[in-house]
Amino acid sequence: EYRLVTCAPKPGQRLQRLEEDQDGTFLLKDQDDGRCLSALSGNVLGLSECTPQQRWRLRTQGGASQVQHVLSANCIDAGSEHKPILYPCHTGHVNQPQKFSFIANPGWIQNPITWGDNGRRRTFETCLDRLPTQQQNIAVLDCADTRSSGVRWELLNAFVPLERQLWDAADKPPPDTPVLGGDKAPP
Template identity: 55%
Template sequence: MSTGQGEYTLQTCASKPGQRVKQISGGIDGTVMLKDIDDGRCLVALSGSVLGLGSCGPANRWRVMRGPDGSCQIEHVTSNTCIDSANAGPGGRPILYSCHPRSGVGQTQKFDHVTNQSWIRTPGSWGDNGRQRMFPLCLDRLPVASRSITIQDCGETTKLGVRWERIHEFVPLETKLWNDAEKPLASDGVLGGDMAPP
């Protein structure tokens, strides 16, 4: 799966080459360069609002802007445009688009720079009263083909050295609320009263 000039797509986040981007501080104005750890080049604005790799320098500086709700936008300073997912799902191409006002950043421009993993990631979100879930996706210039999985005997897979890593682990809000809620005592009786006689 080639991405041409190092153009980025949105993929499931993983600790792998193609997703590791480090902030290189610089300007006294708070701007940074975003350098690909494995390639050595920097995140740049290519022609046609395409996000890719190029030489590091003053024309390729970025500003991470935090909104009042805690969300982040990542702005390319020279073009005054922001990284935008363009509602693309896994495999889609993010673009550079006019920055939304900071007072109401749209979901398509919410990105985090997860420094301990060196990811530029869309936050997970949900819609339609929880019936739609959008999982976090990361910028990736070296996507790999998805692998199919099957159920196998645990003993055999252990011998082969297969290991799993939990990612995007969280406690659902409903579970947290239930666990934190005060529970009635057994002596309080049944909610709604006793069962009606037959």
């Protein structure tokens, strides 16, 4: 049974797109298990033998991508409680729970990052995972102690927000230019 968790290059999240047909359908084979992503009874996602009944396709509507199980014609949906399901595909406007794409390397089925409420509410990308690991607690510690204990970090899914890219690319006034609205002295 799959869950939606933080994306990581680990067993349980690595699927391989195989046997692509001219109609754009394909199998999604688990790189570690050898079975394929499948529609199980009750609209549950799981693994089973790779058969023609377990073919998938990518649908694109209005710039959004959905992952559709061909035989059932249902799409992967985030569901609730981070437990993805198969659900009738949204048509017209695709809502966030069904926005999924296939990231070939490392093989993720990913629900993308999104935001709302003028940026006050952010939802980070999540991926299908059949072997979720227990979340680790983190703490702020002295850097020297942390280094000596062998802790290392790997940066994943890093990006520069568009606002920062625009700021960095914008022409800046010379340092001696007066500030907007007058001098810096308080009234």
